[in-house]
Amino acid sequence: PAEPTPCEKYLQLYQSGHLQVRxxxxxxxxxxxxxxxxxxxxxxxxxxxxxxxxxxxVLEGHIRSRTCTAYPARASTAPPIPSPRKASPFMAKYGRSSSLPLEASSAQSAPVPMVIVQTCPGSPVDWPVQVGSFTETFPFHRIGAQPGSLSFDVEMHNRGTKIVGFSKQCTGEAQLNSCCPQCTKIPAEVQKLADLALQADSRINHRYLS
Ligand SMILES: [Zn+2]
Ligand SMILES: [Zn+2]
Structure with missing residues (x-):
């Protein structure tokens, strides 16, 4: 026997005295x-x-519609059709974001990665200009505090074989194997300077710049 339709159920309710009419x-x-x-x-x-x-x-239509105040709770009379559509994107979204705290909580037994703060070591200067030595081609005349000067100072280490740049705004603190946010900007500036030096080299001899 087929399930009675909602309308058949309402007729049965009415005939058994459980549905008020007037x-x-x-x-x-x-x-x-x-x-x-x-x-x-x-x-x-x-x-x-x-x-x-x-x-x-008409009653069935009313109960299925938003005009019935029981609209959000009518799951008991019929499977709620809009709810799964609403729920699935929400669940997908929530599932992704909730997976992070879940992973974090399951990883609680593992050692928490320590953020080691050290003195900012500066940013190693990679000077790609090969037409002369670093001291010959690097624009040392723009190191300093004068207007138009570079945003960083340079230090030479290991008898001049290692050049390290330090931002003038260096915060002095950095995480392990990293430098501070200001010093991370140095390589991009160095690259621009190297480009300029390579352009200039095609016209002039750096040995006579200063
Ligand atoms: Zn109603
Ligand atoms: Zn720094």
Whole structure:
């Protein structure tokens, strides 16, 4: 036997006395919603008996619609159709974001990665200009505090074989194997200077620059 349709159920409820009905002023049947307190007007004349499932289709439409105050909770009468559509993107979104704290909590037994703060070691200067030595081609005349000067100072280490740049705004602190946020900007500036030096080299001899 097939499941009774909602309208058949409402007819059964009515016939068993569990669905209130009344005659409206316009001589039509009104059905009391089984979920919310509203009275639903039908087009069935009250001189005719409520006798077929189709007489309750207006009530079924009401309960399926937002006009029924029980709209969000009507999952008990029928599978809620909009909810899965609403829920799946939310669940997908929530699932992704919630996976991070889950991973973090499951990794609690593992050692927490320590953020080791050390003195900023500066940024090694990689000087790609090969037409002369670093001291010959690097624009040392722009090191200093004068207007137009570079944003960093340079230090030579290991007898001049290692050149390290320090930003004038160096915070002095950095994480392990890294330098501070200001010193990280140095390589980009060095690259620009190297480009300029290579351009200049095609025209002039750096040995006579100063
Ligand atoms: Zn209702
Ligand atoms: Zn620094």
């Amino acid at each position: 005659r409206s002023d316009s001589s039509h049947w009104e059905l009391k919603c089984t979920i919310c307190p509203k009275w639903i007007k039908t087009s069935v004349p009250s001189r005719r008996p409520l006798s077929i499932p189709n007489h309750f289709s």
